[in-house]
Amino acid sequence: xxxxxxxxxxxxxxxxxxxxxxxxxxxxxxxxxxxxxxxxxxxxxxxxxxxxxxxxxxxxxxxxxxxxxxxxxxxxxxxxxxxxxxxxxxxxxxxxxxxxxxxxxxxxxxxxxxxxxxxxxxxxxxxxxxxxxxxxxxxxxxxxxxxxxxxxxxxxxxxxxxxxxxxxxxxxxxxxxxxxxxxxxxxxxxxxxxxxxxxxxxxxxxxxxxxxxxxxxxxxxxxxxxxxxxxxxxxxxxxxxxxxxxxxxxxxxxxxxxxxxxxxxxxxxxxxxxxxxxxxxxxxxxxxxxxxxxxxxxxxxxxxxxxxxxxxxxxxxxxxxxxxxxxxxxxxxxxxxxxxxxxxxxxxxxxxxxxxxxxxxxxxxxxxxxxxxxxxxxxxxxxxxxxxxxxxxxxxxxxxxxxxxxxxxxxxxxxxxxxxxxxxxxxxxxxxxxxxxxxxxxxxxxxxxxxxxxxxxxxxxxxxxxxxxxxxxxxxxxxxxxxxxxxxxxxxxxxxxxxxxxxxxxxxxxxxxxxxxxxxxxxxxxxxxxxxxxxxxxxxxxxxxxxxxxxxxxxxxxxxxxxxxxxxxxxxxxxxxxxxxxxxxxxxxxxxxxxxxxxxxxxxxxxxxxxxxxxxxxxxxxxxxxxxxxxxxxxxxxxxxxxxxxxxxxxxxxxxxxxxxxxxxxxxxxxxxxxxxxxxxxxxxxxxxxxxxxxxxxxxxxxxxxxxxxxxxxxxxxxxxxxxxxxxxxxxxxxxxxxxxxxxx
Amino acid sequence: xxxxxxxxxxxxxxxxxxxxxxxxxxxxxxxxxxxxxxxxxxxxxxxxxxxxxxxxxxxxxxxxxxxxxxxxxxxxxxxxxxxxxxxxxxxxxxxxxxxxxxxxxxxxxxxxxxxxxxxxxxxxxxxxxxxxxxxxxxxxxxxxxxxxxxxxxxxxxxxxxxxxxxxxxxxxxxxxxxxxxxxxxxxxxxxxxxxxxxxxxxxxxxxxxxxxxxxxxxxxxxxxxxxx
Numbered sequence: 001x002x003x004x005x006x007x008x009x010x011x012x013x014x015x016x017x018x019x020x021x022x023x024x025x026x027x028x029x030x031x032x033x034x035x036x037x038x039x040x041x042x043x044x045x046x047x048x049x050x051x052x053x054x055x056x057x058x059x060x061x062x063x064x065x066x067x068x069x070x071x072x073x074x075x076x077x078x079x080x081x082x083x084x085x086x087x088x089x090x091x092x093x094x095x096x097x098x099x100x101x102x103x104x105x106x107x108x109x110x111x112x113x114x115x116x117x118x119x120x121x122x123x124x125x126x127x128x129x130x131x132x133x134x135x136x137x138x139x140x141x142x143x144x145x146x147x148x149x150x151x152x153x154x155x156x157x158x159x160x161x162x163x164x165x166x167x168x169x170x171x172x173x174x175x176x177x178x179x180x181x182x183x184x185x186x187x188x189x190x191x192x193x194x195x196x197x198x199x200x201x202x203x204x205x206x207x208x209x210x211x212x213x214x215x216x217x218x219x220x221x222x223x224x225x226x227x228x229x230x231x232x233x234x235x236x237x238x239x240x241x242x243x244x245x246x247x248x249x250x251x252x253x254x255x256x257x258x259x260x261x262x263x264x265x266x267x268x269x270x271x272x273x274x275x276x277x278x279x280x281x282x283x284x285x286x287x288x289x290x291x292x293x294x295x296x297x298x299x300x301x302x303x304x305x306x307x308x309x310x311x312x313x314x315x316x317x318x319x320x321x322x323x324x325x326x327x328x329x330x331x332x333x334x335x336x337x338x339x340x341x342x343x344x345x346x347x348x349x350x351x352x353x354x355x356x357x358x359x360x361x362x363x364x365x366x367x368x369x370x371x372x373x374x375x376x377x378x379x380x381x382x383x384x385x386x387x388x389x390x391x392x393x394x395x396x397x398x399x400x401x402x403x404x405x406x407x408x409x410x411x412x413x414x415x416x417x418x419x420x421x422x423x424x425x426x427x428x429x430x431x432x433x434x435x436x437x438x439x440x441x442x443x444x445x446x447x448x449x450x451x452x453x454x455x456x457x458x459x460x461x462x463x464x465x466x467x468x469x470x471x472x473x474x475x476x477x478x479x480x481x482x483x484x485x486x487x488x489x490x491x492x493x494x495x496x497x498x499x500x501x502x503x504x505x506x507x508x509x510x511x512x513x514x515x516x517x518x519x520x521x522x523x524x525x526x527x528x529x530x531x532x533x534x535x536x537x538x539x540x541x542x543x544x545x546x547x548x549x550x551x552x553x554x555x556x557x558x559x560x561x562x563x564x565x566x567x568x569x570x571x572x573x574x575x576x577x578x579x580x581x582x583x584x585x586x587x588x589x590x591x592x593x594x595x596x597x598x599x600x601x602x603x604x605x606x607x608x609x610x611x612x613x614x615x616x617x618x619x620x621x622x623x624x625x626x627x628x629x630x631x632x633x634x635x636x637x638x639x640x641x642x643x644x645x646x647x648x649x650x651x652x653x654x655x656x657x658x659x660x661x662x663x664x665x666x667x668x669x670x671x672x673x674x675x676x677x678x679x680x681x682x683x684x685x686x687x688x689x690x691x692x693x694x695x696x697x698x699x700x701x702x703x704x705x706x707x708x709x710x711x712x713x714x715x716x717x718x719x720x721x722x723x724x725x726x727x728x729x730x731x732x733x734x735x736x737x738x739x740x741x742x743x744x745x
Numbered sequence: 746x747x748x749x750x751x752x753x754x755x756x757x758x759x760x761x762x763x764x765x766x767x768x769x770x771x772x773x774x775x776x777x778x779x780x781x782x783x784x785x786x787x788x789x790x791x792x793x794x795x796x797x798x799x800x801x802x803x804x805x806x807x808x809x810x811x812x813x814x815x816x817x818x819x820x821x822x823x824x825x826x827x828x829x830x831x832x833x834x835x836x837x838x839x840x841x842x843x844x845x846x847x848x849x850x851x852x853x854x855x856x857x858x859x860x861x862x863x864x865x866x867x868x869x870x871x872x873x874x875x876x877x878x879x880x881x882x883x884x885x886x887x888x889x890x891x892x893x894x895x896x897x898x899x900x901x902x903x904x905x906x907x908x909x910x911x912x913x914x915x916x917x918x919x920x921x922x923x924x925x926x927x928x929x930x931x932x933x934x935x936x937x938x939x940x941x942x943x944x945x946x947x948x949x950x951x952x953x954x955x956x957x958x959x960x961x962x963x964x965x966x967x968x969x970x971x972x973x
Contacts (some may be wrong), residue, residue, distance in 0.1 A: 386788065387783070387788030387789070387790070387791070389790060389791055389792075391791065393780070393783070393791035393830075394780075394783045394788050394791065397783040397784060397786070397788065399786070399788070414786065415786060418786055641787070641788065641789065642787060642789075643787065659928065662925060662926050662927075662928065663789055663790060663926070665925070666779075666790050666792050666793050666796050666925050666926070667790040667792070669792075669796065670790065670792035670795065670796060671790060671792065674790070
């Protein structure tokens with residue numbers, strides 16, 4: 001509420017002069033919540049200000065009215081702001097804007113949605129110069145750096161609120177030994193249940209939606225006291241989520257098992273305890289979640305961490321150490337997305353003619369684009385106008401036309417309309433509605449999971465077990481199932497690598513015996529045994545162990561840089577091992593380690609792992625990989641090359657699938673320098689491959705590789721070895737697979 | 746592959762080769778599709794026409810057929826045929842000239858392209874085979890057609906692989922689409938129902954060599970209703 005003090009004072013004096021304050025938050029729920037709180041204040045104080053929300057759920061008629069007659073305070077999301085500035089009436093909507101409040105700013109900065117908002121803010125500056133911007137964030141390591149995200153050239157003042165009492169966080173002790181691998185935390189479920197029973201209200205956070213489903217099932221299995229335990233995640237139907245949220249607000253629930261959908265500062269009354277199952281992955285994330293359990297500033301938040309395996313326990317301890325020493329996570333990605341900028345160019349054009357010089361000057365005032373070169377900007381504008389192809393094939397079909405005064409204007413109203421239908425920076429996998437025979441919708445689940453199920457097979461969803469009857473159009477028709485072990489939905493995304501900050505503390509725990517003193521006995525013994533059997537690496541060392549097993553040589557490295565970076569490393573190392581004649585057969589990566597198995601020993605590991613890994617093979621490999629196709633699909637959608645598949649739309653009858661892979665193949669072969677391919681490469685490297693993180697690691701471990709050639713698997717290698725066997729299949733092996741599949745010649 | 750007693754060679758490039766007759770059949774080139782999309786506001790890369798012609802030229806050079814049958818939908822729409830770039834037109838005419846080149850009419854291109862050589866016809870019969878665009882509902886032994894863009898999914902070792910394919914029951918064969926921007930339609934879709942009453946085999950395109958895979962070993966995508 002603090003962010004509105006200025007606005008409310010101002011509005012008390014005079015309101016009804018158009019949009020005064022724009023509030024932007026990353027979640028719809030935050031807007032709704034804030035609208036409720038603001039509404040109460042406005043009612044109490046008698047300020048005549050109109051407070052409204054605008055999200056994807058806002059009815060068409062009200063949205064139209066908001067454009068012609070905006071409220072005093074509008075609460076909305078980055079997507080809605082980006083759409084609002086694309087209307088010709090943007091000038092009149094935002095002309096009298098005085099304040100912009102960006103809530104949970106750390107959630108947006110460094111993401112594509114943040115890029116989108118940063119660009120939209122430059123537009124607001126142009127439409128209403130001199131308005132005030134306020135950013136709100138609970139957990140920031142580098143407030144000044146984050147503040148630059150809001151800086152409009154006028155400078156930013158960073159205000160720190162007193163943090164209040166320090167949080168009371170402990171790692172849950174269970175009578176059971178902590179498993180070596182796995183993510184279910186089944187060993188701790190009875191203890192979690194008791195913890196819930198002993199307090200008034202608890203929030204149980206998990207990292208993925210499938211974990212949420214499983215933990216929820218497990219808790220209900222032992223819920224002898226019939227405690228009100230509910231489930232909340234992003235795939236559930238909206239009505240279902242709202243029901244849980246209001247039950248929580250009324251205080252009629254004892255616990256909610258939730259994913260990040262409940263992360264942000266929505267306030268649903270008294271929460272006595274936060275339970276985090278699985279490693280929290282980052283300090284900011286952890287503090288955010290813990291912050292939910294506090295009634296008053298002077299009362300400490302209470303939180304329980306429940307690691308599901310031993311490395312997660314080390315990671316939990318690393319987060320506690322980092323919080324204890326006051327070291328927060330670093331600032332996120334800095335360079336804004338090319339695809340998002342393409343969208344912004346079209347949005348600007350849709351609201352009226354613009355001059356490229358002016359737009360470029362505005363765009364580079366947005367922090368994510370401050371180092372954007374004019375030549376790249378011009379290529380993006382050219383892409384928006386004509387597709388940006390070397391041969392001038394589409395002059396007749398231009399989306400932007402040039403005027404004599406050097407401005408560009410949108411070709412026609414149809415182009416603007418199509419843009420508004422396709423705008424947005426989130427590209428999701430196709431989803432199917434999970435629907436009962438009666439017609440009731442229970443939620444949505446990724447199409448590829450459902451396609452892996454046969455009719456009659458069961459799965460857990462929304463806290464119940466269902467059997468698939470069949471798939472009709474965009475619906476998966478299901479019926480309640482009884483008994484049997486359900487298959488759990490495997491949702492895309494949702495799991496993050498530990499932040500570099502947390503990874504650093506994790507390495508410290510390995511390196512410094514004092515830090516290990518607080519660990520549970522079985523985990524301490526495990527690490528002591530490792531020290532005796534092999535070695536525990538120093539803070540900046542990279543430990544690499546090799547050992548023979550089943551006619552193969554295994555190599556296990558422990559960079560602690562997260563699964564994406566490890567997968568990239570595994571891919572690059574196996575390519576080099578191939579050239580060295582070691583005969584690599586496969587690899588597996590988790591957040592902590594990488595295991596590669598091969599026919600022969602590579603000899604000196606330092607010849608295998610160095611900085612040149614990233615130079616030699618990456619581009620070559622990337623060009624043929626399906627990763628690049630995946631990121632191209634996203635980039636091409638956000639940049640408006642292809643149209644979004646709208647929910648509810650499904651190809652029916654005799655329609656053919658025309659995939660972006662075909663477009664990618666043609667573009668890659670005939671115009672490899674196209675700006676969208678560049679964008680896809682950049683995105684694949686930054687977000688999917690984490691090459692920057694890998695590069696930092698390779699620099700750090702230069703000359704510090706500890707090689708241990710062992711007779712058998714070490715204690716530290718056991719967890720990743722348990723995952724071996726779930727190996728990935730490289731795309732180049734597809735032809736061999738088809739042959740192995742046994743078709744006759 | 747044997748169709749109506751004739752030995753045919755499905756080629757990994759996606760064309761059907763009848764070596765004995767020195768004949769090559771190719772389906773659904775969809776030349777000019779990128780430009781057709783651009784006309785409607787999606788500025789897709791304009792190189793698809795060039796890519797398709799180049800790919801076809803490679804195959805023709807390799808197999809040296811005397812007769813080439815294009816099974817219809819060679820051009821994505823009427824404008825595409827009349828607006829072909831000069832370079833593409835020249836490249837195409839270079840292929841057509843000196844061969845018996847047959848343009849079968851398709852639903853996208855019912856009118857044969859005027860400026861190109863070659864013969865235009867609705868159907869073409871030679872020996873025991875009949876070439877046409879749309880597979881007929883009535884069973885015609887020896888029918889070679891396109892139009893449906895068949896594709897299939899297999900699931901070796903827990904992965905999923907989707908490829909364009911030939912589909913045949915020994916009496917008729919349906920060719921995969923050849924065009925760079927021509928997509929695929931799963932062989933389990935309704936459009937194929939009734940065409941192969943006694944089952945069929947597929948040959949997946951794009952690998953190193955062609956292998957026959959029985960239809961019952963394919964993955965049936967779950968969105969296709971079973972209860973029809």
